Amino acid sequence: MANSNGQAQITRGQIATDDEIDLGQVLQTLWRGKWVIALCAVLFLLLGAYNVFFRAVPVYTATAALALESREEQIVDIESVVTGLGGDQATVNTEIEVLRSRGLITDLVEDMGLVEDPEFNPEIRDKSGLSIGNAVKWVKGTILRMDTTEEPKEPQAIFDKVVENVMGTISVSNPRQTFVFQISVVTEDPRKSARMANRLAELYIADQINVKFERTEQATIWLTDRVSDLRVDLETAETRLKAFSASTDLISAEGLYALNRQIKELRDRRAALIDEVAKAELRATTLTANQDASVDQRAAAADDIQLNGLAGRAADGNEDALEAFDTRYALLQMRSAQELSRMQNQVAVLDASITDLAQRIERQSTELVNLQQYQREAEANRLIYEHFLSRLKETSVQQGIQQADARILSRAVVPQSPSAPRKGRGMALAMILGAIIGAAIVLGREAAQNTYRLAENIERATGLPVIGQIPTIPARRRKNVLKYLSEKPNSGAAEAIRNLRTSVLLADLDNPPQIIMSTSSVPGEGKTTQSLAMTQNLAGLGKKVLLIEGDIRKRIFGEYFEIETDKGLLAVLSGETTLDEAVRYNETLQADLLIGEASKVNAADVFSSERFNAFLREVREKYDYVIIDTPPVLAVPDARVIGQSVDAIMYAIKWDDTTKRQVADGLRSFQNVNVKVTGLVLTQINRRGMKQYGYGDSYGSYDSYYSN
Template identity: 30%
Template sequence: MNLFRSNPQDLQGSDPRPYGGVPDPRDLMARFRRRLPLFGLVAGTVFLAAVLVTLRATPEYTATASVLIDPRKQAVLKLDQVMSQLPTDSSVVDTEARIINSRAVGERVVRRLRLDQDPDFAKSSGGSKAIQASLAGGAGSTVPEGAVDAVLSQMWASRVGLTYVIDVGFTSTDPKKAARIANAFADEYINQQLAAKSGANDKASGWLKAKLDEMRRQAEAADAEVQTYKINHGLMSAEGATMAEQEISVLNQQIAEAQAEQAEREGRLAAAQAQVRRGGGGADTAAALGSDVIRQLRGQRAEVSRHKAELESRYGPRHPDVQKVNQELADYDVQIDAEIKRVMSNLEAEVQVARQRTASLVGSRGTSRGNLANNNRAQVGLMELERKSLATRAIYEAFLNRSKETAAQAGGQQADARVVSYAQTPSRPSAPNTKLNLALGLAFALAAGMASVVTAEALDSGLRTGKEVRHRLGLPLLGAIPVLGSVAAAADRGSLKPEDYLLKRPRSAFAESFRSLKTSLLSSRGEELVQVVAVTSALPEEGKTLTTFCLGRLAAAAGQKVVVVDCDLRHRSLTQKLDGGVRKGLFELLAGKASLDEVLRLDKASGAQVLPIAEGSWSDPEIFRSPAMQKVLAELRHRFDLVLLDTPPILAVSDTRVLATRADAVLYLLRWAKTPEMASKNALEQLAASGAFVPGVALTQVDLREQARTGYGDAAYYYGSVQKYYAD
C-alpha cells in the first residue's frame, strides 16, 4: 500500500524538466501568460518613454572633414629632420586622432572662431575659470575653460578602418556651424603640427648651443682627470717598479727573519717541555729552561738532602731533626716547581709574540698585494678615462656638426598630415535616428518586460499547480477549491455564502471540487478506513474553517453521519458560523460538565452535527493531550461515519500537531498563489516530526478562470473544456 507522508527529504524538489533537462515550453508559456499584464505594463512604459524621448529630441547635424596622415616627405634638404617623419603603424594614427581631439587643439579653435562668445557655448563658459591659451603667437590671450569643454564634448575624431585617414566631425543644432567648426579643427591640427616642429627646431638650436659649450669643457676636463687619476691611485713608478712592488719585496725579507726567530723560540719551548715530562735532574732541567734560579734551588736542595742522609744514619728516620729536614726538602720542591712553571710561561709568551709578529708581517704583505692588485685594476680605470676623453671629443665634434645642420634646416618644416576633404554643410540631421531609436526602444521594452516577468516569477513563492505541489513539497494534490467568484453566476456571487452555495448548487464546479477532495481524502489510505480528519494549514486566512464546514455539509447531504469539531481555541471560527449563542461546547464536554448530546448543534441545512466551543470556556492549554480528548474522539468515532477537526494554523500554535497524531489523516491546505513555499515546508516538517499522516495537499481559493488560462499541467487548466458538465 503506497501512502504519501510529509517526508522532510522530499521537500527540496524542483520543477521537472521533461525535455532532456530543458524546461517544458508549454509550462514557460503558461507562466508568461500569468505575468502578461505585468509584461505589458513594463514593456509599454519603456517603449512609450523611448517614443517620447525621440519625438522631443532636438535635431542635430554632424559635419565631417577628413585628414590624411602622410608619412612621405619631400626632402628639400638632405638632412635628418629635428622631428623625424611618422612611422606607418596603427598606433601612431590612433594617437594623432587623439591629438586632434585634445584640449590644445580645442583652445585654438575656440580662440580662432571666438566660440566663447557664441550663445551655444557662452552659457557653458559663464563663471568658468579662464586659462592661458597655450598656442604659438597667443601669448597673453585667455579662453574660458567651460567653452573649451563644451566644444570638445560635441567634437570627435576617429580613424577610418585601417587607413591613414582620420574623420574629424562636429555635431551641432546649426548645420553651418557644424561644418565651420569641423574644418577649424582640421586646420588647427595642421597648424599645431607646424608650430610644434618650428618650436622644436628653435628649442633644439638653443639646446645645441648650450651643449656645445658644455662638451668643450668636458673635453678639457677629461685630460686633467687622467693625470689626477694616476696620482690618486699610485700609478707613479720609480726604478722600474711601482711603490707597491717595492713594499712587497721588503716585507718578504722581514717575514723570513720573523719565521726563523719563531722557529727558534718554538724549539726552545719544545725542548723544555720534553725535559720536564721526562723528569730529568735539576741540572738538565735548568739547562733546558736556561734559568739560574732553578740551578741555585737545585744546589741548595742537594745540600739539604746530604744533611738529611747524615741525620738518618745517626738518629734514624723518625728523629725530629730528620722530620724538619724533610719539610725543607718539600719547600725546595715547591719553589722549584713554581719557578719551572714561570719559566715555561715566559717561553710560551715569547713563542706567541713571535707568531703574532709573523702573522702581522704576512697580513701587511697581503695588504700590499691588495694594493698592487688595486693598482692593476686602476690601470683599467685609467684606460677607461682615456677612452672617455676620446669619446667626449667625438661627441663634441658630432654636436658641432648637428648644430650646423639644424641652423640650415630652419624654416623648412612640413606637416605630417594634410586635409583631403573639408566638411560640407549637412542637409539632413544625424540625430535623432527615429527608426533606430524606436527599434532600440522596442528591444529594450521587450527585454525590460521579460526581466520583470522573470523577476516576478523568481520572487513569487506561492504554489499554483499540482505539479508545483508535487515537486516542491513532495506531496500529491488532493484537490483544488475554487474561489466562489470564479465559478458562480453573477447573480449568486453576492447573495449566497460559499457553504450555502454548496447545497443550493450541488451540480456546480464549486460543489464538485469538494466531492473530488472528499473522495481523494477518504481513499488516501487504500483499504483502511479514514474516519477522523484534521484540517489545517500553515498560516491563517487560508480557508480551513470554510473547507471543513463545506466537507461536512457535503458528506452529510450524501447521507453520512458527520460531525464537525471546532478545535481552534483562540478564534472559534467554526462556532461563529452557527446561529445563536453557544453556552456549552467542547471544553464542557471534556471537563465532564455536559454530555455529547448536550453540546452537539445540528446544521439544519445539511444534517451535519457541529461540536462548537463556548465563548470564554478555555482554561487548560494542554487540554488536547488529555485522556478526556482521547475518550471524546473514541466516542465520536463510534457514533459518526466522518469526524472533521477544524484546527488552528500549524505555525501559530502547537495544538494542531497534537490533534494531527490522533487523526487518521491530515488535510493540509494551501492558499492558491499566496502561501509562501518556505512556510509550507516548515509546517510539513513539523507534521512529519510529530508522526502525522499527511496524504496530500489541497489548494484553496483558486481562481479557476486564471488557472485555466495560466495553470498548464493542472486539472483546472482544462476547466473551459469540462465546464459544460457543471450547472449553476
C-alpha cells in the same frame, strides 16, 4: 489509523525555496505578465515619439579624414632633426589622443571664437522657458524665499567649460588596418560642424609643422652654441701642437727609424771590435808571457814571418841574428800593445756614441709620442667641429622645408540631414527599453511575491502534494455556503470539493482515512468552510459522517448553523452527557454535528488526554467518517495535539494571502512533533484575480464543464 513516527516526514529542504533558476518558469512568468510588458512598451514608445518629434534638438555630424604619412618625403638628402612617425598601432593611438587633446581643442576654441557660441557657452545661452533648473530656481526664490542670485563665474572657468563642451562634440576614429583618422563633429548647425571638423584637421597639421619647426629651431640654437665651443677647442689644440713643435727638435718617424738603424750598426761594430780586442789582448799577453822564453818558443808565440826567418840563425848562436830577433820581438810586443790600446779607444768611442744616440732616440721617441697625441687631439677636434658645423648647416636648411606627418584626405562637407535623433530607431529603442522595464517589473513582482498562487509553486517549495484547489464560493453569508454547494452540485466549487474528497480518500489505498482533520496556518484561510464542504460531500455518498468543532476557543460553527443545545464536545469528554445526546443532525449537512464549548480548561490538555483518545475510538465505531475542524496551527498547539490521533490532515492555504513563511512555519510545527500532513489545499482562489495576474490559463480551461 493515526500518524506514527514511521511515516515519511517533511524535510527542511522540502520546505526551503528552490534557488535554481528555471528558464521555463521565467518564460511563463513573462507570458503571464505580457499585458504589463506591452503597456510599458507602448508607454515608452509614446514617450520616445514625444521626445524625438517635439523635444529632441536635431544635430548634424560632419566628418573630415586625415591620412597619416608613415614615410616622410625628403626634398633634399639631409637627415631630419625630427624623424617621421612610425606605422605601428601605438603611434596611431598616440596621434588619436593628440587630436582629442585639450591643448588642440583649446586652439580650436580660440581660433573659431567658440566662447561666443551659445551652444558651447551656457552663460550666454537663453535660460528662459521650462526646465528643471528654472523650476528649482523658481521654487527657491518664490516659495522658499531664498536668494537665487548667481555669482558671476571667472572668465577662465567659463573658457574651461566651453573647451569641455567642445571636446564632448568631437570624436576621432581609426578604421581598422588603415592609417586614416576620421574627425567627426556633432553640433546643432550643419555648417558649424563642417567648419569645426576642417579647422581641427588644419590645426592638427599646423601643430605638427610647428612642433617640428620648434624642435629644429631648438636644435639649431644648441648646435650653434656647440659649434662655437668646438671651434675654441680646435683652436686650442692646434695652438698647443704648434707650440710643442716649435719647442722641440723633432724629427719624423722615418728619421727616428734611421737613428735606430744607426745605433744598431754601432752596436754591431762594437761587438766585432770587442772580438778583435779580445784577440789583441790574447796576443799581447802571449808575447809578454814568452819574452824570456827560447827563440823557438818566442817565434811560435809571435807567429811573425820575419821573426821566424831570424829564429833559425839566432838559435845557431849568431849574435847579430839574435839581436835582430830580440829587436823584432820587442817591436812586435810594442805594436801589439799599441794595437790593443787603439782598439780599446775605439770601443770607448763607440760606447760613447751608442750612449749618446740611445739618449737621443729615447728623447725623440717621447717627443714623437707627445707630438702624435697633440696631432690626434687636434684632428679629433677638427673632425667633431666639421661634423657639427655640417649638421648646423643642414639643420638651418631644414627650418624652411618642414613637412607634416599627415595630410587632409578629404574635407568635411556640410551635412544635408540631421544625424540624430533617428526617429524610427529612437522609437524602436524606447519601445525595447519599455519592454525590458516591463519584464523587469513582472519578474521583480514575481520575485517579491511572498504568497502562493499556483499549486506547482507550493509543491516545489514544500515537497507536499496539493490535493485540492477550491475557488471562492459566491455566498454573501457563511450560512449560505452549504446551500450554494447543495443547490449547485455542478459548480466549480462543488467539483473542487469532490476532487478534494477523492484525493483525501485515495491518499492511502491500503488504509483509507476515517478521521480527517482540517487546519491552516492562521485564521481566515477557509479551513472551516473546507471542513463543512467535505462533510456535506461525504454525507452525500450515503455515508454516516460526524463533524466535530475542534476549535473550542473560537467556536465559529454558530455562524453557520442555528444550534439549540449547549452541550458539546467538552460535555462528552467530561462524561456529563453521552455522545448520542450531544450530537445534532443537520439537514443541510445531512450529517451529525458536535459543537465546541467554552471552557476554562486548557484545550491542548483536553485533546492530549486519554479521554479524547477514547472518544475517538468511540466515534470510529459509530461513523464512517469523522471530520475535525481545528484551530490554526500557528495560533495554538491544539492542531498538533489532535494531529497525532487522526488519519489524514488537510492543510488549507489561502490563495495569494497566506505568506510562504507562515506555510513553512506551520508545516515545520507538525514536523517537529512527527506528524505527517496528508496534503495541501489552495483555498479561496479568485478566478478574476488569476486572470489579472496572468494565471487564468491554469484554471479557465475547464469553465465549460461547470455551471456556476
